[in-house]
Amino acid sequence: MRNLNLDHVQTLVAIADLGTLAAAAQALHLAAPTVSLHISELESRLGAVLLVRGRRQARLTPAGELLVRGGRHLLAGASGLGEQVRRRAQGLEGVVRLASTAGVSARMLPQLLQALTERSPGVDLRLDVLSSSQAMARLRAGALDVAIVALPQTHGADIHVQPWRNDPVVAWLPPGWKAPKAVTPAWLAERDWMCFDPSTRLYQLAAGWFARAGLSARPQLELNHPDAIRALVAAGRAAALLPLEHGDAPDGSTMQQRPLKPPLLRPLGLACRASDADDPVLQSVLQALQDVAGGRA
Structure with a gap:
């Protein structure tokens, strides 16, 4: 069986909530024949009758009631997933692995967390305390996303380093x-x-x-x-x-x-992989780090 079409499920849920195909069509901004087609395709795909159409009102069959109950969860989950994707694309949600030298992390971290909470409260920060050479090696290996390192650092085109403070x-x-x-x-x-x-x-x-x-x-x-x-x-x-x-x-x-x-x-700098430099979540953390720099960047 092919996967359910969520637009079709949404149409059935709207009919269950509003009572008629015409009211569902108006609420969903669809033509009446399109609503009928959605239900017909659902019934054909599932091999089950979902609606009994009356003169004034459409009534769900037991199979239709089951699909509506499960469909509400599917639609809520899809909506939540879509919102997560949008927030991730906007840099508002995600996980960033940060490394800092021991000389700055203990005093900088509370300030960074505050700045990041204000800018992107959905971003989760994972911190490691490493030497600059260790951090650069882990960046190249893909085990880190961004590192606070002492400057200067020898690096190739795969690593982007910018002055911080x-x-x-x-x-x-x-x-x-x-x-x-x-x-x-x-x-x-x-x-x-x-x-x-x-x-x-x-x-x-x-x-x-x-x-x-x-x-x-x-x-x-x-x-x-x-x-x-x-x-x-x-x-x-x-x-x-x-x-x-x-x-x-x-x-x-x-x-x-x-x-x-x-x-x-x-002098300190911020290092990240060049391939990740435009990632919205990483950019949120980099901007929060610039906020924490206190005008010394």
């Missing part, structure tokens, strides 16, 4: 330290300090900052967890070089914060 790197200092208004490489090189490990872009930025001053300073502790590093700074263990993210504000009773001289910026 630039965060200033600052010195986070223990509460008891006497510090200048701006921290220089020479000043920090004489003290204990912490940073991310050598595999990260932040470590490379810090190494370059010292190198341009003619210094080769290594951190006393390498740890890829910014909140843990801040906790060690607050405990007086050492200073730290960390990005100042949008909304960051150190607790004045436990930590000090100083700009660097010369200044140092950590």
